Amino acid sequence: MRLPSWLSQHLAALRAVLVFTVLLGLVYPLALVAVGRLPGLAGRADGSLVEAGGKTVGSVLIGQSFTDADGNPVPRYFQSRPSVAGDGYDPTATAASNLGPEGVVDTVAADPDESRQSLLTLVCARSRAVGELDGVDGRRPYCTPDGVGAVLAVFRADGLTGRITRVVSVNQVAPATPFVGSWQGVPVELAQPGHDYVAEGGIVTPVRGDAPDKPAVPADAVTASGSGLDPHISPAYAEIQVARVARERGADPAAIRKLVEEHTTGRALGFMGEPAVNVLELNLALDARFPTR
Known part of the structure; x- marks a missing residue:
């Protein structure tokens, strides 16, 4: 059928x-x-896992922080680049922030939990911290000495024109000291929590300052990767950490520098990407060759 x-x-x-x-x-x-x-x-x-002392200590594909219980960098180790994946290098929360290069004004709320730093202030704060940790010049253009974005809200009598009537350092609050005392003859005020000086008519005015054109702290030391999981740093970032690591381990800086070179990979296929240093593998090699007492 x-x-x-x-x-x-x-x-x-x-x-x-x-x-x-x-x-x-x-x-x-x-x-x-x-x-x-x-x-x-x-x-x-299986995830390119790495073992040391019979224990799994990480993966060569996923970065991790080398900090103490309070989140402070452990000086005897090379430090990774910043991460915004969860609390840092969380594979279940891989993501980038939605902060952009035009975000230069912090949100300073009366409730500290509602305050939010701009990308500029994050970069400034990180650069200052790296500079202090590694004994290099942490200054960057458009950053204040206390590590926030050097940005003024300039108020004029007739909106965009006319004489200046008021100037506010929008990213600095008491007890800070304004990074410039006056702007075109008008005293600079500190920001007050809860105020949106841009909405109130202030003209956003970033101030470059006297920082060098090429900062000593490289870009990967102050910015997170797109995934937040990058296990590598640049050779330039590794280089400024050599003196600190050598001092903490009582080793010759030349020997530490040689170890960095051994864990530096070149460009893929000779032309793609940039040379990079795998931080986990480098720190494990440090513990093996230059153990701390």
Whole structure:
């Protein structure tokens, strides 16, 4: 007996579903698992985990912080770049912030929990902290000496024109000292929590200052990667940390520098990307060759 056309079409569709379910839901995944078990690939399939002293201490693919219980950098280790993934390097919260280069004014709320730093202030604060930790010049253009964005809200008598009537350092609050005492003859005030000086008519005016054109603290030391999980730092960031690590471990800086070179990878295929240093692998090598007492 010949089946109705509608029924035969449904049976053909069902057979196709079953075939592709077996192929793509069972055979293909199991084939990939089998390939991942091949010698030389098993470690990568498991996440490129790193062991030390019989314990898993991390992955070469995911960065981590080298800080104490209070979040302060441990001086004997090379430090990673900042991370905004969760509380830092959280693979379940990988993301970038939504802060952009035009975000230069902090949100200073009466409730500290509602305050929010701009990207400029985050960069300034990080650069200042790295400079103090590693004994280098932490100054950057458009940053105040106390590590916030050097930005003024300039009020004029006729909106965008006319004489200046008021100037506020929008990212500095008491007990700070204004990074400039006056602007075109008008005394500079500190910001007051809860005020939106831009909405009140202030003209946003970043002030470059006298910082060098090329900061001593490199960009990857003050900005997070897009994923927040980057395990690498630039050779330039590693270089400014050499003296500190050598001092903390009682080692020759030249020996520490050589170890950095050994853990520096070049550009992919010779032209893609930039040279990079894997921080976890470098710090494990430090513990092996220059253990602290």
